[in-house]
Amino acid sequence: MQIFIYDTEKEIGQAAGKIFVDHVKANPNAAMGFATGMTPVPTYDYMAGEYEKGNVSFAGMKTFNLDEYCDLPREHKNSFYTFMMDNLFSRIDVKPENINFLDGNAPDQSAESERYAQAIIDAGGIDVQFLGIGRNGHIAFNEPAGGFTGEAFKVKLTDSTIEANSIYFDDIAMPRYAMTMGIGSIMRAKKIVFVATGASKAEAVKAMVQGEVTPECPASILQTHDDVTVFLDRAASQGLGVRN
Ligand code: F6R
Numbered sequence: 001m002q003i004f005i006y007d008t009e010k011e012i013g014q015a016a017g018k019i020f021v022d023h024v025k026a027n028p029n030a031a032m033g034f035a036t037g038m039t040p041v042p043t044y045d046y047m048a049g050e051y052e053k054g055n056v057s058f059a060g061m062k063t064f065n066l067d068e069y070c071d072l073p074r075e076h077k078n079s080f081y082t083f084m085m086d087n088l089f090s091r092i093d094v095k096p097e098n099i100n101f102l103d104g105n106a107p108d109q110s111a112e113s114e115r116y117a118q119a120i121i122d123a124g125g126i127d128v129q130f131l132g133i134g135r136n137g138h139i140a141f142n143e144p145a146g147g148f149t150g151e152a153f154k155v156k157l158t159d160s161t162i163e164a165n166s167i168y169f170d171d172i173a174m175p176r177y178a179m180t181m182g183i184g185s186i187m188r189a190k191k192i193v194f195v196a197t198g199a200s201k202a203e204a205v206k207a208m209v210q211g212e213v214t215p216e217c218p219a220s221i222l223q224t225h226d227d228v229t230v231f232l233d234r235a236a237s238q239g240l241g242v243r244n
Pocket of ligand 1: 034035036037038039040066067131132133134138139140141
């Protein structure tokens with residue numbers, strides 16, 4: 001793991017976003033893995049800004065998002081699909097047919113999991129995967145559990161995740177289930193760009209970087225991936241014992 005600590009979220013967004021932009025410039029048909037939530041917003045702003053300046057085209061890029069809520073229409077304002085459209089996809093020239101999501105409303109979840117795994121294989125595997133982290137150490141929606149997961153599956157969200165994300169739901173109750181990529185699928189990404197900001201992530205970051213590799217902190221598995229670049233702000237890095 002290579003760890004970089006920055007002062008501002010904007011600087012992190014530039015550094016993380018540059019990895020995606022440079023990769024797409026060199027490999028226009030690359031497959032990118034994206035996350036939702038507050039953390040990736042500055043990264044997506046940087047990517048959209050580079051497109052607006054004419055510095056990169058995303059017309060050949062394929063995208064795979066990590067997760068999507070169950071029991072929520074795809075077009076609902078709180079779906080991860082809508083989040084990605086608003087924060088990145090509508091701002092760049094990615095082709096709609098190259099955008100891939102798990103279907104949180106698929107009637108047969110194991111068929112949906114197989115479909116997604118096959119789509120990733122057909123795209124040549126994920127080249128660069130963005131990851132954030134939950135306060136409980138989750139990556140995607142792989143919550144602390146008794147074992148590491150494999151392919152995509154339907155997950156019951158924990159109280160910690162529901163508490164963190166229900167602030168975004170003002171008209172309906174936050175869904176209790178989601179479809180998420182599993183740890184096995186995430187670990188097959190060739191490169192991982194990990195970002196955490198804010199003091200609320202410090203404990204999870206410490207467990208991820210310095211703790212035992214355990215499914216009790218799903219992010220700790222990243223210690224065993226050979227290409228992980230970690231971007232932190234000072235608050236998120238405060239448990240690591242490095243001088244700030
Ligand atoms: C969302 C996802 C989650 C988030 C995590 C942090 O697609 O994969 O693991 O990255 O819950 O969310 P924020 O960035 O809102 O703190």
